[in-house]
Amino acid sequence: MTTPNQKHTDLYKSLVLNSGDAMYLSNFNGKLIEVNKQACANLGYSREELLSLSLSDIDNEYKTEEQIGNFFTILEHEKYCKITTHHKRKDGSIFPVEISVSLLNENGSKLILGISRDITDHVEAKQNLFSYIDTLEKINPIIQNSNDVEKMIWDVLNVVQEVFKTDRTFLLSAPNTKDRFQFPPVELIKSGVSCISILDKSEIAHTYQKELFEKRKCDDNEVFTSNFSQSEKNESFAKELLIKSEMIVAIPNVNNTNFLLGVHQCFKLREWTKLEEKLFIEISRRLGNAIKQLITYHNLKQSEKKYKTLFDNAPLSYHSLNRDGDIIDVNNTWLSFLGYNKEDVLGKNYGDFLHPDWQQVFDTNFQKFKTLGYVNDVHFKIRHQKGHYKYISLQGCTGCHPDGTFKQTYCVFQDITAKKKAEDKLKESEEKYRLLMEQSPFVVEVYDLDGVQISVNKAYEELWQIPKELTIFKFNILKSPQVHVNGFIDYLKRAYAGESLDLPDHLYKSEIEADSNYEARSRWLRTRVYPIKDELDAVTHIVVVHTDITDQKEARKALIKSQDQFKIFIQQAPLPLSHVSNITGEVKYINKRFLDVFGYTHDDVSTMEKWWQLAYPDPEYRKFVIENWGKAVEVATKNKTDIIPEIYNISCKDGSVKQILVSGITLGDDFLSMLVDLTAQKKIEQELITAKEKAEENEKLKTAFLANMSHEIRTPMNGIMGFADLLQTPELSSEKREKYIRIILQSGERMLTTINAIIEISKIETKQIVPFITEINLAELIQNQHAFFTPEANKKDITLYCKPLTDKKFIFSTDLTLLNSIFTNLINNAIKYTNSGSIVFGCTKRNDLLEFFVKDTGIGIPKNVQHNIFDRFTRVDQENTKAIEGSGLGLSITKSYVELLGGKIWMESEEGIGSKFFFTLPIKS
Incomplete structure (x- = not known):
C-alpha cells in the first residue's frame, strides 16, 4: 500500500481501524496481517487472536487453502469483486456477510483487502419477506379451493400457527355470528402445550372473550398487541389462560358481523415485528373475504341441497x-x-x-x-x-x-x-246450500268485516215485512244504536274475533230509512252469531241467525200472570229457581231443585242478605257479585229484557263450591232467577283444555323431532351427494376412491338407520307390530349379545361384561326379535354414551318375572330430563353429546317393545357417574 506521506498514512490507518465496516488485510496465502476494530467486534476475537488466524479460520465457506487460492486466482484477473459468504465467530455462531474484495500491491507484494458488512438484518428481512410471500401463497389455495367454511378456517389457522410459531391460534366470532352463520369459534393449541381453552365455559374465558369484543375491540386493519410480564399485576385472565404475548386483529365486517383473529404466546414474552403485523392483517383481510364468499356459496348450496333432499324423499x-x-x-x-x-x-x-x-x-x-x-x-x-x-x-x-x-x-x-x-261437486253443493239458506225458516243475515249487511234470506223479509233491497249493503250492524244500547256490540266483536256464541233474548226494532214507505216493527229475538273462516282460519264474515220468539214471550207473560201456574212452573222446573222481591230483597219462593243443588232451605235464604252471606262467604267476591247482579237487574228492568246470564262460584251448604250460570227475568218489581249448574261442564272444559295443552306439547315435540329428522337425513345425504360428486373427479387415485366410497356407504347406513327408526315408530303407532312368541334359551341370547358388541366396546377401550342366569338351559317364551332389539338399543346406547370404564348387562329371576339390566359408567342423564327420557320425539342433548349421531327414537321404541311383551322399563342415572336401565318380562307369556 502506498501513501503520499506519513501524515496521510496515519490518517488513512486511523480511518481503517475505526471504520463501521469490518476490514481484513491478508496475504495471498490467506494469512491475516491486519484487521480493524469492527472486525474484532463482529467475530468476538481480540486483534492479536485474529492476526494469528487465516481466512479459512473465520470463513465458513472458504475453508481450505485450495478454495482460497482458486478465489485469489480469479481476483488477479478481476482486481475487484463482491461476494456473499458466512463468517464464524469465536463462539462458533455463524452470520451472513457481504464482502467487497480488492487486490492491492504493496511494494511488489500482493495483498488482499476485504471490507465486510454484517447483513444479518438484511437476510432476515429478505427471509421474512419470502416468508410473507410464501405464507400468502399457502393461504391463497386454501381460501380459493375450499367449499367448507369451517375446514377453511381450520386450515388457515394451521398455517398461521406454523408461520408465527405461536402456542395458541384462534378465530372468535361476535355474539350473533354463530346463530347467523352456523359455525362456531375455532381454537388451535400447539401440540404439547397444556393450557385452558379460551373457548372454555369458565367465567375467566368468558370475561376474556367479552373484553376482546368490548374494551379491546380494534378497528378494521389495525393490530392490537400486548405483553403480560410476571412482575406486573397481570389481569386474571392473562394468568389463568397462560397469555404472555398476544396479537389480535379484527377481520373486516362480514354482513355486519365481526370476527377476531388472534395468536397467543403462552410461556414467553414476544415482540411482534411490523412485517408480522402487516402479514397478520393481510391474512385476516383475505380470510374475511373468503368467509363472506363461502357463506354466500354455502347458503346457495344448502338451499339447493335442501330442495333436492326434500324432493327426493317426498x-x-x-x-x-x-x-x-x-x-x-x-x-x-x-x-x-x-x-x-x-x-x-x-x-x-x-x-x-x-x-x-x-x-x-x-x-x-x-x-x-x-x-x-x-x-x-x-x-x-x-x-x-x-x-x-x-x-x-x-x-x-x-x-x-x-x-x-x-x-x-x-x-x-x-x-x-x-x-x-270434487270442485264440480262443490259447485253443486254450494247451490244446494244457497237454496237451503234461502228456504230456511230461520232468519239469516251475513255481514262483511266492516259490519255491512251483504246477504239475507227470504225469512228476513218475512220477519220485518220489508224487501231486502231496503237494507242490504246499506245497514251496518256495528253502527246500530240498539246493538250498542243493549250491550250486544261486545258479542259481535267476539264473533269477529272467531267465537260462536248466543246472545241473550232481546227485543229488537227493525231499522229502516226515515222516508221509507214501510213501517218499522219490533220483535223478540233469540240470536246466535258465528264467524265464517277461510282455509287459514281467518275470519272473513259473520253470520247472524235469529229465531222469532215474540209469541213465546207473550205466552210467558200470560203464564206469569197466573200465580198458581207460576208456582207449579217453578216447583217442577228442572233448574234451581227463586222468586225475589227486587224492592225488599225478600226471597218469596225457591223450588225443590234449588234445595237439591245448594242444600239451603227457604229459612236459610229467606232474604237476599242471607243468600249473599251463605253463597259468597268471601267478602271481596261477595261485593263484586252484589254490584254485578244489581247492574244486570237494573239494565233488564230498564230495557224490559232478560237478565244477562253470568257465571258465579256459589258455596253450597255442604261446603262444596259450584260454578253456576245465573240469569233471570224481571217481573215488574220482582225478578225470577234461574241457576244452571255448570260444574260438571266446566270440569269437562278444563279437561279439554288440559288435553289441548297436551296435544300442543306433543305438537311441539313432533316439530322438534321433525327438525332433528331433517338434520339426521340431510347430514348423511350431504355426505352421499358430496362424495358421489367427488368420485367423478378425473385421475382420482384408487385410495381416495375407496375412501369416498366408504364414506358414502357409512352415510347411507346412517340414513338407513334413521329411516328404519321412523318406520318402526310408525308401525308402533299404527299397532302393526304383533309379538311372535317362541321358546328361547336366555343364556344363549345374552352370550350372543356379548359376542356381538365386544368388538365395538373394544374400539373405545370399554370392558363389556354379561351376567346371564346361573341356569344355562333356562327356557322361556317371548318374541326373540323384539327382545334382541331391546337389548341391542340399550347396549348400543350404553357404548355410545360411555367414554371409559365398563358396561354390564344380564338378567335375574324375581318370582314370576325376569328382570333384565344394562349398567354403564357413562356420562349419565341430567335429573331434569329423566322423567321424559322414554317419550317419543325426545332426545337428550347435552353439551358433550352434540357430536353423537342419533334421532332420539331408540328409547321410545325400546319402551314400546317392552310394553308389547307385557313388561315394564325404568332407569336410574346420575350425571357423570353412569346410567342403569332395567326392564322386566313375565316368565309365562
Whole structure:
C-alpha cells in the first residue's frame, strides 16, 4: 500500500481501524496481517487472536487453502469483486456477510483487502419477506379451493400457527355470528402445550372473550398487541389462560358481523415485528373475504341441497329438468303414478308428456320459470303410459351453478284429478246450500268485516215485512244504536274475533230509512252469531241467525200472570229457581231443585242478605257479585229484557263450591232467577283444555323431532351427494376412491338407520307390530349379545361384561326379535354414551318375572330430563353429546317393545357417574 506521506498514512490507518465496516488485510496465502476494530467486534476475537488466524479460520465457506487460492486466482484477473459468504465467530455462531474484495500491491507484494458488512438484518428481512410471500401463497389455495367454511378456517389457522410459531391460534366470532352463520369459534393449541381453552365455559374465558369484543375491540386493519410480564399485576385472565404475548386483529365486517383473529404466546414474552403485523392483517383481510364468499356459496348450496333432499324423499311425484326442458331425473312416485319405466322418460322433453292443449303453455312459461326461480300451483294435464290423462298441480324451484347460472329444476306435483271432480261437486253443493239458506225458516243475515249487511234470506223479509233491497249493503250492524244500547256490540266483536256464541233474548226494532214507505216493527229475538273462516282460519264474515220468539214471550207473560201456574212452573222446573222481591230483597219462593243443588232451605235464604252471606262467604267476591247482579237487574228492568246470564262460584251448604250460570227475568218489581249448574261442564272444559295443552306439547315435540329428522337425513345425504360428486373427479387415485366410497356407504347406513327408526315408530303407532312368541334359551341370547358388541366396546377401550342366569338351559317364551332389539338399543346406547370404564348387562329371576339390566359408567342423564327420557320425539342433548349421531327414537321404541311383551322399563342415572336401565318380562307369556 502506498501513501503520499506519513501524515496521510496515519490518517488513512486511523480511518481503517475505526471504520463501521469490518476490514481484513491478508496475504495471498490467506494469512491475516491486519484487521480493524469492527472486525474484532463482529467475530468476538481480540486483534492479536485474529492476526494469528487465516481466512479459512473465520470463513465458513472458504475453508481450505485450495478454495482460497482458486478465489485469489480469479481476483488477479478481476482486481475487484463482491461476494456473499458466512463468517464464524469465536463462539462458533455463524452470520451472513457481504464482502467487497480488492487486490492491492504493496511494494511488489500482493495483498488482499476485504471490507465486510454484517447483513444479518438484511437476510432476515429478505427471509421474512419470502416468508410473507410464501405464507400468502399457502393461504391463497386454501381460501380459493375450499367449499367448507369451517375446514377453511381450520386450515388457515394451521398455517398461521406454523408461520408465527405461536402456542395458541384462534378465530372468535361476535355474539350473533354463530346463530347467523352456523359455525362456531375455532381454537388451535400447539401440540404439547397444556393450557385452558379460551373457548372454555369458565367465567375467566368468558370475561376474556367479552373484553376482546368490548374494551379491546380494534378497528378494521389495525393490530392490537400486548405483553403480560410476571412482575406486573397481570389481569386474571392473562394468568389463568397462560397469555404472555398476544396479537389480535379484527377481520373486516362480514354482513355486519365481526370476527377476531388472534395468536397467543403462552410461556414467553414476544415482540411482534411490523412485517408480522402487516402479514397478520393481510391474512385476516383475505380470510374475511373468503368467509363472506363461502357463506354466500354455502347458503346457495344448502338451499339447493335442501330442495333436492326434500324432493327426493317426498311422497309426491318429483322430476328435474335441464335448461332445455328435458327430463334428467324422476322419483319412483312419479314413475308409479304415470306407469312409466325410468328409461322411457329420461332425456325426453317434458312437454312430450303433456296434453296437446298444455304443451304450448309449458313452452311459454318454462323460460319464465327459469328466470323467476320458482313456480307454485301450476296446473297441467299429463299423459299416463296407458294413454289417459290426469290433472296435476305442480310446484318447484330452480338450482344454480356456483356462478349463479341456471343448472336444473326441482319440481313436485300432486294428483288433483279427484280434486277437479270434487270442485264440480262443490259447485253443486254450494247451490244446494244457497237454496237451503234461502228456504230456511230461520232468519239469516251475513255481514262483511266492516259490519255491512251483504246477504239475507227470504225469512228476513218475512220477519220485518220489508224487501231486502231496503237494507242490504246499506245497514251496518256495528253502527246500530240498539246493538250498542243493549250491550250486544261486545258479542259481535267476539264473533269477529272467531267465537260462536248466543246472545241473550232481546227485543229488537227493525231499522229502516226515515222516508221509507214501510213501517218499522219490533220483535223478540233469540240470536246466535258465528264467524265464517277461510282455509287459514281467518275470519272473513259473520253470520247472524235469529229465531222469532215474540209469541213465546207473550205466552210467558200470560203464564206469569197466573200465580198458581207460576208456582207449579217453578216447583217442577228442572233448574234451581227463586222468586225475589227486587224492592225488599225478600226471597218469596225457591223450588225443590234449588234445595237439591245448594242444600239451603227457604229459612236459610229467606232474604237476599242471607243468600249473599251463605253463597259468597268471601267478602271481596261477595261485593263484586252484589254490584254485578244489581247492574244486570237494573239494565233488564230498564230495557224490559232478560237478565244477562253470568257465571258465579256459589258455596253450597255442604261446603262444596259450584260454578253456576245465573240469569233471570224481571217481573215488574220482582225478578225470577234461574241457576244452571255448570260444574260438571266446566270440569269437562278444563279437561279439554288440559288435553289441548297436551296435544300442543306433543305438537311441539313432533316439530322438534321433525327438525332433528331433517338434520339426521340431510347430514348423511350431504355426505352421499358430496362424495358421489367427488368420485367423478378425473385421475382420482384408487385410495381416495375407496375412501369416498366408504364414506358414502357409512352415510347411507346412517340414513338407513334413521329411516328404519321412523318406520318402526310408525308401525308402533299404527299397532302393526304383533309379538311372535317362541321358546328361547336366555343364556344363549345374552352370550350372543356379548359376542356381538365386544368388538365395538373394544374400539373405545370399554370392558363389556354379561351376567346371564346361573341356569344355562333356562327356557322361556317371548318374541326373540323384539327382545334382541331391546337389548341391542340399550347396549348400543350404553357404548355410545360411555367414554371409559365398563358396561354390564344380564338378567335375574324375581318370582314370576325376569328382570333384565344394562349398567354403564357413562356420562349419565341430567335429573331434569329423566322423567321424559322414554317419550317419543325426545332426545337428550347435552353439551358433550352434540357430536353423537342419533334421532332420539331408540328409547321410545325400546319402551314400546317392552310394553308389547307385557313388561315394564325404568332407569336410574346420575350425571357423570353412569346410567342403569332395567326392564322386566313375565316368565309365562
